[in-house]
Amino acid sequence: xxxxxLEFEKPIADLEDKIEELxxxxxxxxxxxxxxxxLRKKAEQLRRKTYAGLDPWMKTQVARHPQRPHLTDYIDGxxxxxxELKGDRQFGDDQAIIGGLARxxxxxxxxxxxxxxxxxxxxxxxxxxxxxxxxxxxxxxLMDLAEQxxxxxxxxxxxxxxxxxxxxxxxxxxxxxxxxxxxxLTLGVPSIATxxxxxxxxGAIAIAAAGRVLMLEHSIYSVISPEGAAxxxxxxxxxxxxxxxxMKITAPDLLExxxxxxxxxxxxGGAHADREAIITTVGDVLAEELAALxxxxxxxxxxxxxxRYYAIGRLG
Numbered sequence: 001x002x003x004x005x006l007e008f009e010k011p012i013a014d015l016e017d018k019i020e021e022l023x024x025x026x027x028x029x030x031x032x033x034x035x036x037x038x039l040r041k042k043a044e045q046l047r048r049k050t051y052a053g054l055d056p057w058m059k060t061q062v063a064r065h066p067q068r069p070h071l072t073d074y075i076d077g078x079x080x081x082x083x084e085l086k087g088d089r090q091f092g093d094d095q096a097i098i099g100g101l102a103r104x105x106x107x108x109x110x111x112x113x114x115x116x117x118x119x120x121x122x123x124x125x126x127x128x129x130x131x132x133x134x135x136x137x138x139x140x141x142l143m144d145l146a147e148q149x150x151x152x153x154x155x156x157x158x159x160x161x162x163x164x165x166x167x168x169x170x171x172x173x174x175x176x177x178x179x180x181x182x183x184x185l186t187l188g189v190p191s192i193a194t195x196x197x198x199x200x201x202x203g204a205i206a207i208a209a210a211g212r213v214l215m216l217e218h219s220i221y222s223v224i225s226p227e228g229a230a231x232x233x234x235x236x237x238x239x240x241x242x243x244x245x246x247m248k249i250t251a252p253d254l255l256e257x258x259x260x261x262x263x264x265x266x267x268x269g270g271a272h273a274d275r276e277a278i279i280t281t282v283g284d285v286l287a288e289e290l291a292a293l294x295x296x297x298x299x300x301x302x303x304x305x306x307x308r309y310y311a312i313g314r315l316g
Contacts (some may be wrong), residue, residue: 003026003067004065004066004067004272005056005147006059006061006062006065008050008058008061008278009047010042011046012046012047012050015039015042015043015046016043018039018055019036019039019040019064022035022036022039022264023036029213030203034112038316044268045269047268047269048268051218051268051269051270052198054086054218054243055245056164056220056244056247056249056250057226057240057241057244057245059218059219059220059249059250060220060240060244060249062218062270063197063198063218063219063220064197064198065197065270065271065272066118067118067272067275067277068157068196068197068270068271068272069196069271069272069275069278070115070116070117070118070129070196070197071098071113071114071115071156071196072098072115073275073279074113074156074279074282075098075102075111075205076198077103077276077279077280077283078104078279078282078283078286079103079104079109079111080103081101081102082100082101082102082105082111083100083102084098084099084100084140085099085101085138085141085142085192086131087134087144088135088137088138088141089141090134090137090173091133091134091137092134093134093138094127094131094235095115095125095126095127095136096114096126096127096128096129096130096131096132096137097112097115097122097131097135097136097138097139097161097207098112098113098115098126098161099111099112099113099138099139100142100263101145101151104117104152104154104283104286104287104290105283105287106138106264106301107152107218107290108140108149108151109146109151109152109153109154110143110145110146110151110152111153111154111155111156112139112142112153112154112207113155113156113157113158113196113207114131114156114158114159114203114244114266114287115129115158115206116128116129116158116159116197116314117129119233125307127163128160128229129158129159129160129198130160130161130162130163130204131159131162131163132162132165132167132168132171132173133168133171133172133175134171134174134176135176136162136176136179136180136206137152137176137179137180139180139183139206139207140179140180140183143174143180143183143184144161145189146184146187146189146259147187147189150189150270151189151289152189152190152191152192152293153187153189153190153191153192153210154191154192154194154286155191155194155207155208155210156193156194156196156206157191157193157195157196157197157199157204157207157221158195158196158197158198158207159198159199159200159203159204160198160200160203160205160225161200161201161202161203161204161224161225161228162201162202162203163179163203165263174202175191175237176206177202177203177205177206178203179190180207180260181202181205181206181209182245182258183311184207184208184209184210185209185305185306186289186302187292187297187301187302187305187310188298188301188302189298189301190197190211190290190293190294190301191210191211191212192210192211192214192286192290192293192294193207193208193209193210193211193212193213193214193218193303194214194215194264194270194286195213195214195216195219195221195260196216196219196221196282197216197219198219198220198225199219199221199222200222200224200315201214201222201224201225201226203224204221208221209309210305211293211304211305211308212261212262212293213259213260213261213262214252214260214261214262214263214264214282214285214286214289215255215260215262215263215264215268216251216263216264216267216271216278216282217251217253217263217266218251218266218271219251220244220249220250221249221251221254221259221260222247222249223302225240226240226241226244226247227240227243227245228251229243229247230242230243249265257276257312258311258312259312261308262285262289264278264281264282264285265281266278267275268286315316
Protein backbone atom coordinates (compact mmCIF):
# COMPACT_ATOMS: atom_id res chain seq x y z
CA UNK A 1 0.00 0.00 0.00
CA UNK A 2 1.37 3.40 -1.02
CA UNK A 3 2.16 5.71 1.88
CA UNK A 4 -0.52 8.32 2.46
CA UNK A 5 0.88 11.66 3.58
CA LEU A 6 -1.13 14.22 5.48
CA GLU A 7 -1.12 17.87 4.49
CA PHE A 8 1.36 18.91 7.17
CA GLU A 9 3.66 16.01 6.21
CA LYS A 10 4.34 17.39 2.71
CA PRO A 11 7.96 18.43 3.48
CA ILE A 12 8.61 14.89 4.75
CA ALA A 13 6.98 13.45 1.62
CA ASP A 14 9.22 15.59 -0.59
CA LEU A 15 12.34 14.29 1.15
CA GLU A 16 11.21 10.68 0.90
CA ASP A 17 10.44 11.14 -2.80
CA LYS A 18 14.03 12.31 -3.28
CA ILE A 19 15.30 9.27 -1.34
CA GLU A 20 13.28 6.99 -3.62
CA GLU A 21 14.59 8.73 -6.75
CA LEU A 22 18.22 8.42 -5.61
CA UNK A 23 17.67 4.78 -4.65
CA UNK A 24 16.46 4.05 -8.17
CA UNK A 25 19.43 5.87 -9.66
CA UNK A 26 21.80 4.00 -7.37
CA UNK A 27 20.51 0.68 -8.69
CA UNK A 28 21.36 1.63 -12.28
CA UNK A 29 24.18 4.16 -12.32
CA UNK A 30 26.29 3.95 -9.21
CA UNK A 31 26.25 4.54 -5.49
CA UNK A 32 24.54 7.43 -3.74
CA UNK A 33 24.68 5.92 -0.27
CA UNK A 34 26.12 9.02 1.39
CA UNK A 35 23.45 11.27 -0.10
CA UNK A 36 20.67 8.79 0.68
CA UNK A 37 21.80 8.36 4.30
CA UNK A 38 21.92 12.12 4.73
CA LEU A 39 18.40 12.55 3.37
CA ARG A 40 17.09 9.74 5.58
CA LYS A 41 18.53 11.38 8.68
CA LYS A 42 17.07 14.71 7.63
CA ALA A 43 13.65 13.12 7.03
CA GLU A 44 13.70 11.44 10.45
CA GLN A 45 14.70 14.68 12.17
CA LEU A 46 11.93 16.54 10.36
CA ARG A 47 9.38 13.87 11.27
CA ARG A 48 10.48 13.94 14.89
CA LYS A 49 10.23 17.74 15.01
CA THR A 50 6.85 17.75 13.26
CA TYR A 51 5.25 15.13 15.52
CA ALA A 52 6.65 16.75 18.65
CA GLY A 53 4.68 19.90 17.83
CA LEU A 54 1.33 18.61 16.60
CA ASP A 55 -1.60 20.88 17.37
CA PRO A 56 -5.11 19.47 18.02
CA TRP A 57 -6.16 19.82 14.38
CA MET A 58 -3.05 17.96 13.20
CA LYS A 59 -3.76 15.23 15.75
CA THR A 60 -7.30 15.02 14.39
CA GLN A 61 -5.87 14.34 10.95
CA VAL A 62 -3.53 11.67 12.34
CA ALA A 63 -6.41 10.05 14.25
CA ARG A 64 -8.31 9.79 10.95
CA HIS A 65 -5.36 8.52 8.92
CA PRO A 66 -6.68 5.86 6.49
CA GLN A 67 -3.72 3.55 7.17
CA ARG A 68 -4.09 3.67 10.95
CA PRO A 69 -4.70 0.18 12.45
CA HIS A 70 -8.37 -0.64 12.93
CA LEU A 71 -10.24 -3.13 15.10
CA THR A 72 -9.65 -6.12 12.83
CA ASP A 73 -5.91 -5.41 12.90
CA TYR A 74 -5.93 -5.46 16.71
CA ILE A 75 -8.01 -8.63 16.77
CA ASP A 76 -5.64 -10.37 14.34
CA GLY A 77 -2.56 -9.17 16.21
CA UNK A 78 -3.60 -9.60 19.84
CA UNK A 79 -6.26 -12.28 20.09
CA UNK A 80 -6.56 -15.97 19.32
CA UNK A 81 -9.59 -18.20 18.85
CA UNK A 82 -11.74 -15.20 17.95
CA UNK A 83 -15.35 -16.24 17.40
CA GLU A 84 -17.49 -13.41 16.06
CA LEU A 85 -21.01 -13.17 17.42
CA LYS A 86 -23.45 -11.38 15.15
CA GLY A 87 -26.84 -9.77 15.48
CA ASP A 88 -28.84 -7.99 18.16
CA ARG A 89 -31.67 -10.57 18.28
CA GLN A 90 -34.12 -7.80 17.37
CA PHE A 91 -33.44 -6.39 13.92
CA GLY A 92 -30.20 -7.56 12.34
CA ASP A 93 -26.43 -7.39 12.38
CA ASP A 94 -24.52 -4.13 12.20
CA GLN A 95 -20.97 -4.46 10.89
CA ALA A 96 -19.85 -1.05 12.15
CA ILE A 97 -19.42 -2.81 15.50
CA ILE A 98 -17.73 -6.21 15.47
CA GLY A 99 -17.40 -8.36 18.56
CA GLY A 100 -17.22 -11.82 19.99
CA LEU A 101 -15.37 -14.24 22.22
CA ALA A 102 -11.61 -14.61 22.08
CA ARG A 103 -8.50 -15.40 24.08
CA UNK A 104 -6.11 -12.64 25.05
CA UNK A 105 -2.74 -14.10 25.95
CA UNK A 106 -4.46 -17.35 26.82
CA UNK A 107 -7.29 -15.90 28.92
CA UNK A 108 -10.91 -15.79 27.67
CA UNK A 109 -12.36 -12.32 27.05
CA UNK A 110 -15.12 -10.53 25.19
CA UNK A 111 -13.69 -8.13 22.61
CA UNK A 112 -15.56 -5.64 20.45
CA UNK A 113 -15.22 -2.29 18.80
CA UNK A 114 -15.79 -0.06 15.81
CA UNK A 115 -14.47 -1.12 12.43
CA UNK A 116 -14.10 1.55 9.74
CA UNK A 117 -12.76 -0.62 6.91
CA UNK A 118 -9.61 -0.09 4.88
CA UNK A 119 -10.81 0.23 1.26
CA UNK A 120 -13.92 1.44 -0.52
CA UNK A 121 -15.80 -1.85 -0.35
CA UNK A 122 -15.01 -2.60 3.29
CA UNK A 123 -15.76 0.98 4.34
CA UNK A 124 -19.21 0.70 2.84
CA UNK A 125 -19.71 -2.71 4.47
CA UNK A 126 -18.75 -1.29 7.88
CA UNK A 127 -20.54 2.02 7.27
CA UNK A 128 -17.28 3.88 7.98
CA UNK A 129 -17.47 2.77 11.63
CA UNK A 130 -20.76 4.60 12.27
CA UNK A 131 -23.00 2.17 14.10
CA UNK A 132 -26.77 1.87 13.87
CA UNK A 133 -29.00 0.91 16.85
CA UNK A 134 -28.55 -2.80 16.19
CA UNK A 135 -24.79 -2.35 16.63
CA UNK A 136 -25.23 -0.95 20.13
CA UNK A 137 -27.83 -3.59 21.00
CA UNK A 138 -25.33 -6.22 19.88
CA UNK A 139 -22.79 -4.57 22.19
CA UNK A 140 -25.24 -4.88 25.09
CA UNK A 141 -25.80 -8.55 24.25
CA LEU A 142 -22.05 -9.16 24.31
CA MET A 143 -21.66 -7.36 27.63
CA ASP A 144 -24.51 -9.41 29.10
CA LEU A 145 -22.68 -12.53 27.96
CA ALA A 146 -19.45 -11.31 29.56
CA GLU A 147 -21.25 -10.66 32.84
CA GLN A 148 -22.89 -14.07 32.78
CA UNK A 149 -19.59 -15.91 32.36
CA UNK A 150 -17.31 -13.55 34.29
CA UNK A 151 -15.25 -12.47 31.29
CA UNK A 152 -13.36 -9.16 31.00
CA UNK A 153 -14.62 -6.78 28.32
CA UNK A 154 -12.09 -5.11 26.00
CA UNK A 155 -13.42 -2.45 23.63
CA UNK A 156 -11.67 -0.57 20.83
CA UNK A 157 -13.16 2.81 19.97
CA UNK A 158 -12.76 4.43 16.55
CA UNK A 159 -15.78 6.24 15.15
CA UNK A 160 -16.75 9.68 13.97
CA UNK A 161 -20.07 9.09 15.74
CA UNK A 162 -23.21 7.00 15.59
CA UNK A 163 -24.97 6.84 12.22
CA UNK A 164 -27.51 9.73 11.99
CA UNK A 165 -29.67 8.26 9.22
CA UNK A 166 -33.47 8.25 9.21
CA UNK A 167 -33.74 4.47 9.60
CA UNK A 168 -31.38 4.49 12.57
CA UNK A 169 -33.40 7.21 14.28
CA UNK A 170 -36.65 5.36 13.60
CA UNK A 171 -35.22 2.23 15.22
CA UNK A 172 -34.25 4.10 18.40
CA UNK A 173 -30.66 5.26 17.98
CA UNK A 174 -30.60 7.44 21.10
CA UNK A 175 -32.19 4.76 23.28
CA UNK A 176 -29.76 2.11 22.01
CA UNK A 177 -26.76 4.34 22.78
CA UNK A 178 -28.14 5.08 26.26
CA UNK A 179 -28.71 1.37 26.98
CA UNK A 180 -25.20 0.48 25.84
CA UNK A 181 -23.66 3.25 27.94
CA UNK A 182 -25.71 2.11 30.94
CA UNK A 183 -24.55 -1.49 30.47
CA UNK A 184 -20.92 -0.38 30.38
CA LEU A 185 -21.42 1.43 33.67
CA THR A 186 -23.11 -1.49 35.44
CA LEU A 187 -20.73 -4.30 34.49
CA GLY A 188 -19.34 -6.32 37.38
CA VAL A 189 -16.40 -7.60 35.33
CA PRO A 190 -13.19 -5.75 34.40
CA SER A 191 -13.70 -3.45 31.42
CA ILE A 192 -11.10 -1.51 29.47
CA ALA A 193 -11.77 0.82 26.55
CA THR A 194 -8.98 1.85 24.19
CA UNK A 195 -9.51 4.85 21.92
CA UNK A 196 -7.44 3.97 18.87
CA UNK A 197 -8.48 6.74 16.46
CA UNK A 198 -11.55 8.94 16.69
CA UNK A 199 -13.76 8.85 19.76
CA UNK A 200 -16.75 10.74 18.49
CA UNK A 201 -19.74 11.69 20.63
CA UNK A 202 -22.27 9.20 22.03
CA GLY A 203 -21.31 6.74 19.32
CA ALA A 204 -17.98 6.35 21.10
CA ILE A 205 -19.16 6.70 24.70
CA ALA A 206 -21.64 3.85 24.21
CA ILE A 207 -18.78 1.34 24.37
CA ALA A 208 -16.14 3.53 26.04
CA ALA A 209 -17.71 4.06 29.49
CA ALA A 210 -15.37 1.45 30.93
CA GLY A 211 -13.62 1.04 34.24
CA ARG A 212 -10.36 2.08 32.59
CA VAL A 213 -10.12 4.29 29.51
CA LEU A 214 -6.90 4.26 27.53
CA MET A 215 -6.07 6.50 24.60
CA LEU A 216 -3.45 6.35 21.88
CA GLU A 217 -1.17 9.38 21.86
CA HIS A 218 -2.51 10.88 18.62
CA SER A 219 -6.17 9.89 19.00
CA ILE A 220 -9.01 12.30 19.76
CA TYR A 221 -12.06 11.99 22.03
CA SER A 222 -14.83 14.57 21.90
CA VAL A 223 -18.51 15.23 22.46
CA ILE A 224 -18.83 16.29 18.81
CA SER A 225 -16.56 16.38 15.77
CA PRO A 226 -14.61 19.61 15.13
CA GLU A 227 -16.62 20.05 11.92
CA GLY A 228 -19.89 19.64 13.81
CA ALA A 229 -18.83 22.09 16.52
CA ALA A 230 -17.78 24.64 13.90
CA UNK A 231 -21.13 24.27 12.16
CA UNK A 232 -23.01 24.95 15.41
CA UNK A 233 -20.79 27.76 16.74
CA UNK A 234 -20.01 29.63 13.53
CA UNK A 235 -22.28 27.99 10.93
CA UNK A 236 -19.12 27.27 9.02
CA UNK A 237 -17.67 23.76 8.91
CA UNK A 238 -14.52 25.18 7.34
CA UNK A 239 -13.60 26.50 10.79
CA UNK A 240 -13.09 22.96 12.08
CA UNK A 241 -9.47 23.76 12.92
CA UNK A 242 -10.58 26.62 15.20
CA UNK A 243 -13.02 24.28 16.94
CA UNK A 244 -10.40 21.55 17.39
CA UNK A 245 -8.00 24.03 18.96
CA UNK A 246 -10.62 25.05 21.55
CA MET A 247 -12.30 21.74 22.40
CA LYS A 248 -9.69 19.92 24.54
CA ILE A 249 -9.91 16.74 22.46
CA THR A 250 -6.32 15.47 22.66
CA ALA A 251 -4.96 12.81 25.00
CA PRO A 252 -2.88 15.14 27.24
CA ASP A 253 -5.87 17.47 27.75
CA LEU A 254 -8.20 14.59 28.55
CA LEU A 255 -5.73 12.97 30.94
CA GLU A 256 -5.45 16.28 32.82
CA UNK A 257 -9.25 16.47 33.00
CA UNK A 258 -9.36 12.85 34.29
CA UNK A 259 -11.61 11.77 31.44
CA UNK A 260 -9.06 9.13 30.40
CA UNK A 261 -6.71 7.14 32.61
CA UNK A 262 -3.63 6.48 30.50
CA UNK A 263 -1.94 7.55 27.26
CA UNK A 264 -0.36 4.89 25.05
CA UNK A 265 2.69 6.25 23.24
CA UNK A 266 2.70 5.83 19.47
CA UNK A 267 5.67 5.13 17.18
CA UNK A 268 7.34 8.14 15.58
CA GLY A 269 5.06 9.26 12.76
CA GLY A 270 1.89 7.83 14.32
CA ALA A 271 0.36 4.39 14.73
CA HIS A 272 0.22 3.92 10.96
CA ALA A 273 3.99 4.32 10.68
CA ASP A 274 4.64 1.04 12.53
CA ARG A 275 1.44 -0.97 12.86
CA GLU A 276 3.09 -4.03 14.42
CA ALA A 277 4.81 -1.94 17.09
CA ILE A 278 1.65 -0.12 18.20
CA ILE A 279 -0.39 -3.34 18.29
CA THR A 280 2.27 -4.96 20.48
CA THR A 281 2.39 -1.91 22.75
CA VAL A 282 -1.40 -1.86 23.13
CA GLY A 283 -1.33 -5.55 24.02
CA ASP A 284 1.30 -5.01 26.71
CA VAL A 285 -0.67 -2.12 28.24
CA LEU A 286 -3.92 -4.11 28.21
CA ALA A 287 -2.16 -7.00 29.97
CA GLU A 288 -0.93 -4.62 32.70
CA GLU A 289 -4.35 -3.07 33.18
CA LEU A 290 -6.13 -6.42 33.30
CA ALA A 291 -3.68 -7.73 35.86
CA ALA A 292 -4.41 -4.72 38.09
CA LEU A 293 -8.16 -5.35 37.87
CA UNK A 294 -8.13 -9.13 38.15
CA UNK A 295 -8.24 -9.28 41.97
CA UNK A 296 -11.27 -6.99 42.38
CA UNK A 297 -14.71 -8.31 43.26
CA UNK A 298 -17.76 -7.28 41.18
CA UNK A 299 -18.78 -4.86 43.94
CA UNK A 300 -15.32 -3.30 44.01
CA UNK A 301 -15.30 -2.99 40.22
CA UNK A 302 -18.66 -1.20 40.19
CA UNK A 303 -17.67 1.13 43.02
CA UNK A 304 -14.33 2.03 41.45
CA UNK A 305 -16.05 2.76 38.15
CA UNK A 306 -18.72 4.88 39.80
CA UNK A 307 -16.12 6.83 41.77
CA ARG A 308 -14.15 7.41 38.57
CA TYR A 309 -17.06 8.94 36.68
CA TYR A 310 -18.47 10.91 39.61
CA ALA A 311 -15.05 12.56 40.00
CA ILE A 312 -15.02 13.99 36.47
CA GLY A 313 -15.56 17.74 36.53
CA ARG A 314 -15.22 18.13 40.28
CA LEU A 315 -12.76 20.64 41.65
CA GLY A 316 -10.24 19.75 44.31
